[in-house]
Structures are given as C-alpha cells and as structure tokens.
Amino acid sequence: MDVNPVIEAVVARLKEKLPQLQIEYFPEKPADFRLHHPVGAILVSYAGSGFGKPEDIGAVMQSHTLTLNTTVVFRQLNGRQGTVAVLDVVRRVMCGYKPPNCRRKIWLVRDVFLGNVGGLWQYALDFATESVQMEDTDLPDGPLLTVVNYEESES
Numbered sequence: 001m002d003v004n005p006v007i008e009a010v011v012a013r014l015k016e017k018l019p020q021l022q023i024e025y026f027p028e029k030p031a032d033f034r035l036h037h038p039v040g041a042i043l044v045s046y047a048g049s050g051f052g053k054p055e056d057i058g059a060v061m062q063s064h065t066l067t068l069n070t071t072v073v074f075r076q077l078n079g080r081q082g083t084v085a086v087l088d089v090v091r092r093v094m095c096g097y098k099p100p101n102c103r104r105k106i107w108l109v110r111d112v113f114l115g116n117v118g119g120l121w122q123y124a125l126d127f128a129t130e131s132v133q134m135e136d137t138d139l140p141d142g143p144l145l146t147v148v149n150y151e152e153s154e155s
Contacts, residue, residue: 040074060135
C-alpha cells in the first residue's frame, strides 16, 4: 500500500474543512519554516508504520498500520483562534475519516505540547489508520480470458 495517497487525502481533507488556515506538508527543513499566515498553520507528516503478522495465503499479506502526524503551529495559545481550539477541530475532522485504500477509519493516538518556539505555539497530533500490505507478485503468463460461458448444473 502506498503511503503518499493517504497523506495527500489528509491534506485535502484539512484544506476542505479548514480553508481559512494554512495547510501544507511538513517542511523538509523544519528550521527554515516561516509562518506567513496571520493565524497559524497545520503541517502534515508521515510518522511511520507498523506491520502485523503475515497471513498464510500463498503470498505475503500483512496488516499495515500507518501513523500520521499534524503539527499545529499558531501565534496564539488560547481563544477561538488559538492552538488549543484548532487542535480540537483537527481531532474532530480527522477522527473517523477513512482515507483511500484504507480498511479502517482514522483513530487518534495522542497529542502532545511541543513548546513555544520563536513566539509560535506548537502541538503535535498523532493518528493512525490501517491498510493491507501485499506482496508484489507477477502473475503467470497465459491466454487472456475473452469469453465466459455459463452452464447450469443440477445439484
């Protein structure tokens, strides 16, 4: 299961539900991040995966638990446009959302205060969803199925 479509879907959902805020991917160089929005930003990142025990079906198949993260970066801590209030909204928007190619809805894992850096209040919210990881196999060569005949049998 590819992770990028899940991240893209989470970013799109946050943009749809919170159009008044800056929503983007977590920067590749966090130290260079500058908040240009007057209120705040939500940064989405991939935190990692866990895999279940392989199922014995003739090919490798495992449950794939993806953990994603949003970092909420705001100029204000409290109030309607503060970090704490927006964190509440992000929890509501993400909890129960089912990204594409996932077999479970998103559940919340934890949120944590990251600190105040340069006058910006920061919290991280971790959440997870589950998909299936399948072995990449080549199908055997053979003739293509072009016609199907149905025959009734008496049982």
